[in-house]
Amino acid sequence: MTLKELIVSISRIMSVSGNERRGGEELVSLVGSVFDEHRTDALGNHLFIKRCGRPGAPKILVDTHFDEIGMMVTGIKEGGFVTVTNIGGVDTRILPGSEVILYGKEAVYGVFAAKAPHLSTPAEMEKLTPLSEMLIDTGYAKEELEELCPIGTPVGFKPIYAELLNECLAGKAFDDKACGACAIFGIDAVQKKDLAGDVYFLFSAFEETGMTGARVAAFGLRPDYALVLDVTHAATPDTKELSLPAFGSGVSVAVSPVTNRKLTAMVMELCRTGNIPCSLDACPGGTGTNANVTGISGDGIPTALCSLPLKSMHTSAEVLCMEDANALKRIVSAFIKSKEIAEVYGK
Numbered sequence: 001m002t003l004k005e006l007i008v009s010i011s012r013i014m015s016v017s018g019n020e021r022r023g024g025e026e027l028v029s030l031v032g033s034v035f036d037e038h039r040t041d042a043l044g045n046h047l048f049i050k051r052c053g054r055p056g057a058p059k060i061l062v063d064t065h066f067d068e069i070g071m072m073v074t075g076i077k078e079g080g081f082v083t084v085t086n087i088g089g090v091d092t093r094i095l096p097g098s099e100v101i102l103y104g105k106e107a108v109y110g111v112f113a114a115k116a117p118h119l120s121t122p123a124e125m126e127k128l129t130p131l132s133e134m135l136i137d138t139g140y141a142k143e144e145l146e147e148l149c150p151i152g153t154p155v156g157f158k159p160i161y162a163e164l165l166n167e168c169l170a171g172k173a174f175d176d177k178a179c180g181a182c183a184i185f186g187i188d189a190v191q192k193k194d195l196a197g198d199v200y201f202l203f204s205a206f207e208e209t210g211m212t213g214a215r216v217a218a219f220g221l222r223p224d225y226a227l228v229l230d231v232t233h234a235a236t237p238d239t240k241e242l243s244l245p246a247f248g249s250g251v252s253v254a255v256s257p258v259t260n261r262k263l264t265a266m267v268m269e270l271c272r273t274g275n276i277p278c279s280l281d282a283c284p285g286g287t288g289t290n291a292n293v294t295g296i297s298g299d300g301i302p303t304a305l306c307s308l309p310l311k312s313m314h315t316s317a318e319v320l321c322m323e324d325a326n327a328l329k330r331i332v333s334a335f336i337k338s339k340e341i342a343e344v345y346g347k
Contacts, residue, residue, distance in 0.1 A: 010031075017088050045202060047200060048203070051198045052196075062183050062227050065206075067207055069087065080139050083136075084155055093128060095131070101156055102148075104148045158172075172316045180229075187333070230307050233313060234246065252307040260303055270334040271331060
């Protein structure tokens, strides 16, 4: 399986925040052979372990998150219409006409209803409808839908994927499963004898709704040091006033008060010596990622953050560049092999 295929295969799995356990069996069937162990905790964190075989070796955490944005059913109306609320930061601007799946007792296809422009007033055309006022049309009878998809049923975007020119890929849930796929490829590329320590790969829960999964997992694991992987906003023509990484610029390495400056500098050096394309991302406050919580877990965990540039984040058609994904895969391999980092931060 290629990296591109793994990104799509993992991103297809429904794991709207709070439902990470539902896709666990499929996830393990896809990637379990890469690792020696797999565990799932009470929160739904998926932890995969690849051991180096040396007693007392450093514990290296590579964190991504398995949950994705989505919605939850809040009401069912006559004619098979459903009301929902958001789980995570759903971009409501693109919802009218979007295809979704209600993951109830069986999967139910739905479409966000859109009032035709012919029937809308000029004021309505300029107004952004709140999610609480939107409806999903399923075509089911009310009674049947109440049985299949009761209140609380998770709703996710329909998994549709397309290849664009210049090795770009579009689809749902690349935040953050694309980074997870890159991590898995990077870990798989390193033989056990070359690992700087035991590698704990975390597909964490609840990142989109408060980062609690990584906080709990990191506290329990107490790794010696950590690399967090997440997406960041890529440059587009309408963001020219902002300093954002362009597609093809490789890994975005965060410089932030919540990340470890020395470990970050060592990651940059790995990029330099390995000819891995990268850029620096100034994050003067928090990072908006699990790096915010891993660094302050337990007695404190030295943490670096590397990100994958992504366009149209938190929509049903996020866009990534495979050139950047391959760079992210390479920095993971370099990080878990680095004896220098292990000497500085390992036991």
